[in-house]
Amino acid sequence: MRAVAEGSRHGGVSVVSGRYGAVSSDDRAGGKGEPEQLALIRESVRKAKVPRAKPRTWRGAALAGELPVARVVVNKGVLHLDQFFDYAVPEELDEAARPGVRVRVRFGAGAHQVRGGRREGGRLIDGFVVERLAESDYKGPLAALADVVSPEPVLSAELLGLARAVADRYAGSLADVLQLAIPPRNARAESKPSPEPLPPPAAPEAGTWERYANGAAFLDALAGGGAPRAVWTALPGPHWADELARAVAAALASGRGALVVVPDGRAAARVDAALTAFLGTGRHALLTAEAGPEKRYREWLAVRRGAVRAVVGTRAAMFAPVHDLGLVAIWDDGDDSHSEQHAPQPHAREVLLLRAAHDKCGFLLGGTACTVEAAQLVGTGWALPLTATRERIRTAAPLVRTVGDGELARDEAARAARLPSLAWQAVRDGLKTGPVLVQVPRRGYVPRLACERCRTPARCRQCAGPLEAPRERELRCGWCGRDEPGGWQCAECGSVRLRARIVGARRTAEELGRAFPAVPVRTSGRDHVLDSVPDRPALVVSTPGAEPVAEGGYAAALLLDGWAMLGRPDLRAGEEALRRWIHAGSLVRGQEEGGTVVVVAEPTLRPVQALVRWDPVGHAQRELAERAELGFPPVSRMAAVSGRAEAVRTFLAALATAGLPPDAEVLGPVPLPPVDPGRPRRPGDPPPGEHWERALLRVRPGSGAALASALKSAQAARMARGGGDPVRVRIDPPDIG
Secondary structure: EHHHHHOOOOOOOOOOOOOEEOOOOOOOOOOOOOOOOHHHHHHHHHEOOOOOOOOOOOOOEEEEEOOOOOEEEOOOOOOHOOEEEEEOHHHOOOOOOOOOOOOEEEOOOOOOEEEOEOOOOOEEEEEEEEEOOOOOOOOOOOOOOOOOEOOOOOOOOOHHHHHHHHHHHHHOOOOHHHHHOOOOOOOOHHHHOOOOOOOOOOOOOOOHHOOOOOOHHHHHHHOOOOOEEEEOOOOOOOOOHHHHHHHHHHHOOOEEEEEEEEEOHHHEEEEHHHHHHHHOOEEEEOOOOOHOOHHHHHHHHHHOOOOOOEEEEEEHHOOOOOEEEEEEEEEEEOOHHOOOOOOOOOOHHHHHHHHHHHHEEEEEEEEOOOOOOOHHHHHHHOOOEEEEOOHHHHHOOOOOEEEEEEHHHHHHHHHHOOOHHHHHHHHHHHHHHEEEEEEOOOOOOEEEEEOOOOOEEEEEOOOOOOOEEEEOOOOOOOOOOEEOOOOOOOOOOOEEEEEEEEEHHHHHHHHHHHOOOOEEEEEEOOOOOOOEOOOOOOOOEEEEOOEEOOOOOOEEEEOOOOOHHHHOOOHHHHHHHHHHHHHHOOEEEHHHOEEEEEHHHHHHOOOHHHHHHHHHHHHHHHEEEEEEHOOOOOOOOEEEEEEHHHHHHHHHHOOOOOOOOOOOOOEEEEOOOOOOOOOOOOOOOOOOOOOOEEEEEEOOOOOOHHHHHHHHHHHHHHHHHHOOOOOEEEEOOOOOO
């Protein structure tokens, strides 16, 4: 159904259209005797900018002779307005108002605000022209386009179709997806021409792809114009970036484009360097937040204009408008950075799967670990595996040794200094030949404390939050942030001595520095992330995901406090722990070079056994089989509905009339843990101090689209009524407990 500008608001990106003026009382220059102060005042007035005049209402203006109607998607993300709106095109804007350009429109004018057969009034908002029409489906008066922000077309039909598909899959609005897909306009970048496109490069040699069964055949298929689909389990070591670059080169050699999405700026820089070394400059664009708005928009425009056919970037690059896609690739799809936190919260892997299916192009999902979703793609036959033989894996992977609870209980060194004797020995041996990596699950000094005598958790006197030691001889509440005055005393036994329940990276670095006083200790974490460390003896203490790359590889690695990651109450706890361990172990030298990894975790647990065997694929396959029996994602589709108790129950009742699939199963609702003031909030947490509940909705394979449609309809109806407590809806929630 089409609507008019009567109750709509839409947007693209706001930018000047040249309507700036200067204010001056006199155009003549001051005389020689004019006081200096008055001259300065006049000069400042000349340079002052007045607010830009609002776009015209075009009252009485003639309309375009041909195609006088513009269909517009407006920047209004509310679900009950998720539709196109028709506007009249003034003759003066006829040439500029092409499909894909940014415009400003007036939205919200009622039927009583009609003059000369046109609607007037309403609020100015941004939008994009979708198409031009000879006449509108709506038979009433139309409002006129207020202005064309820029004549640069930024919304193509392909990008519009992708955004619509993503919005439907995640029960979101088209406007919200377009805000993620199209970067804000930068006038300076837009005014500069893009370079001329370069001719396709020669097909690349297989190189290190020869190490994988069917690796060379995958590149040949891409270079020949085919669309192979593969899940690639990369061998440990530094070659993965070069291998991605060769896959991109193969797609470019066929005359098509390529898109690579990586989890963070450090990984993007490695692939960027590999592409530059392999193909030279000018053949690819780097789209990351670190580039800044002007450079990023300039690179994005070069892709949109067809001047560049290859893109590497972080999460937002999943929507990059690459012409004639031949390959979409994602690296380390299990990293939570690939999950967008803004509505409708799409995952980069799912968006690239949509693009591969729609554009009929090649697909490559790669990583040193293997997610359950990747195992499902192989298990259904949609993608083929790209793996190395067991002999190659044993050669490339480091030796993995374990220390369980039994060994820790009998180990005097472990009781005294938290590190078992095996770990100490691995550090001593490793420091003889290079740097040693120490992975600690928590940052800070001592993130959690307890009574040394009775092990009762130490809590704040004001809010009962957990006490932490951000630095030596400091106690602070982890919830309210208050310092603990006058010393602490256990309420249960009266002891004044504390012990560490969880030791952070800073405390670990301090302990290792005392144990190895002649060795430099470096830390890498959220506050300061190292990109790389030199190939010389050093202790590198890092939190998961912040591990720097060592030139020549680490001689050894310690993976401490494995129970902290394995013990999380989450369906993905084991999978995520193994992924982080595999990532850290991949930075260590292979067994032939003496590389060793020591993990402090119970050796009988499945993720630990998979690490010892270096078998992430087998672990993912077993996880997938168990989830299939239990009906857990990704075998089923799931959605989370959260809010205050009454709002959630009302919403669930409304779902019955919104076309909920008959096989839908409602789990809950159950209370969510409250978030205390001062405590860091995670995505999906309720507002501080409020008590929310969450219900999970589960459907069988094939009913996911119907579930999303029902949720969107119910949410749109609730928003149209207005008022009431908020209800959050998320498709494919990453944390279901």
